[in-house]
Amino acid sequence: MKCSFCDNELDLDMLREQACGACIGGCRKIHCPYCGQENQLVPEYLDRLLKRKQPKE
């Protein structure tokens, strides 16, 4: 996944494990460690829909 603000590649596995400050997590958002942008995690069903629609290479 790329950050929607600065375009840096985000390591989702690592970032998912880190909660923000005192937050308990579970907000379905990922903060970009480079610029701070709050990126929404795409729900799986939308992700599947997106992948299905991508042209075959």
Next chain:
Amino acid sequence: MTASASAEKKIILVGNPNVGKSVVFNTLTGTYTTVSNYPGTSVEVSRGHCTLGGQRYQVLDTPGMYSLLSITEEERVARRILLEEDPHIVLHVIDARNLERMLPMTLQLIEAGLPVVLLVNILDEAERLGMRVDIPLLAEKLGIPVVGAAVGRKRGIAGLRRTLRDYRPEHPSFAYANDLERDIKRVTGLMTGSYILDRKAMALLFLQRDDEIVERVRHREEENFRQVEAAANEIVFDRRVDLHLRISLERKRICKAVLDGVVKTDSGRKPVFGERLSTLMMNPLTGIPLLLLVLYFGLYKFVGGFGAGTIVDFLEGRLFEEHLNPWAITLAERYVPWYWLRELVVGEYGLFTLGVRYAVAIVLPIVGTFFLAFAAIEDSGYFPRLAMLVDRIFKKIGLNGRAVIPMVLGFGCDTMATVVTRTLETTRERIIATLLLSLAIPCSAQLGVIFGLLSGVEGALAVWIVCMVLVFLLVGMLAAKVLPGERPMFYMELPPMRLPQVNNVLVKTLTRMQWYFFEIFPLFMIASVLLWAGKMTGLLQRLIDLLGPVMGSLGLPREASAAFILGFFRRDFGAAGLYDLQTDGILDPVQLTVAAVTLTLFVPCIAQFLIMQKERGWTVSLGIFLLVTALAFSVGWSLNRILLATGLLA
């Protein structure tokens, strides 16, 4: 050394070997210089003097160094001079042809809290290679004075002397990636001793196992040293694979971002449309009109006109008011015998008639169209350019371009934007940004409803915009004056401009709308229940009575109290309340404008207040709460007087 000599201000020259340091030294000091071994070493150091603006300075030329993490004896001596000679100015000399390689040391010097002036030397050779260095932009991005020169060719010397003479210490700051910052803070948090270099720089050198620094920390920390060492050992163990590499890559990344747009190479290739557009977006002369176009078509026409106008008219005005609400009320009257339950579901503040109607028929279309416009703009790569454009204005109010992210997010939802303020580098920035978010940044829903409301009254929207901009700038500048602190540095890599991808835009919009339904919709329900409980117990009426005189002083009817109480639960809830008052014909144009301005500036919604408390603590959040409340009503009161006195909007 005599007493007068020891009181002399010192200018220390540092830099890589072969960047023209000695030429700069000779140019500044003339011929009367001394060369001697630095005490206890075999390394030679040159000392001389110069007079700038009537002030005499001692100038030291240090041996070449590549980094503060010293390897050779020359580098150790150069660093010891920085640590022991108490410089008034550290003049870092770099080669214009190798900026990317030499700038990491500039970052280290800034990070160490040293009073740095950067001299970009050998500009003539760089220009011969087709490179153009934008010195003012580099100075702006780094937050320190930068001078361009070719000292060997006597170019830029007057500028250098002027800069050294007028130097005032600046303390810009920058941040590494969050995980690295967290580790650094873990060590600095344990350090209690006093150091010449900033603790962050000391912690990084300590983590990199610099023997001399380890000894200095041991000496300064005394009993506390064991704790610092234990924390550092854990971090070093966790990062045993890549600590040095990670720090180096982070600095390179920051340097690359700092240099983005600073160095242009004339390769003879014509820029493509995207690059030309990107340049136009960042230039204040063309960028501001382009921003106004984006705001006009993206927000005013699409969100305000289409979302808050066409869709809300259909959903709220026709679907709910003409069909769903009457149907639900009839159903409840027929099958629900208990008054309290009927009130809870379909009453004045009922879960269906108020909560669902506001959330689904008024706020959702506005938020939905906003998310769609936002996703399209975001996917085009416009926001980083906007950050560059407003960086200069933001710096005046104590923020940097990075604060664009929470500010722009604030137009989506102030609560999540308040969380994002933690990514700002200084505490001062975080407080100013939180204050401005609470005060003058309306969330998407509120913005849409207000745009929809005010666009129907000639001139009202212009008055509202002028009020918001003035309050934003004035409060921001005052806050920056009141709150002392570091000046933030701004660096950001610019992703390429591109046409928004339909798939990306749809996925982002739908993801955000899902978030809205899961996290915000329940709040509407809770607010409805609380209001219903307030109505049933009479507390709400007492609160409205209490606010009555305040509304009167603003020239507003008593009914407007309810919109402000709703606004405390969520600002868009309050804005929807205003929408109801407007459609019922209770507010005239002046009252509507005053109510909209006051409500926009009014206290943050309950969720934002809770987040603000969590992020900034009780003292700051309560201070902001009180300040924002006082300012909102003061501005509303003044605006009412001005509009009545001038006859504007009458």
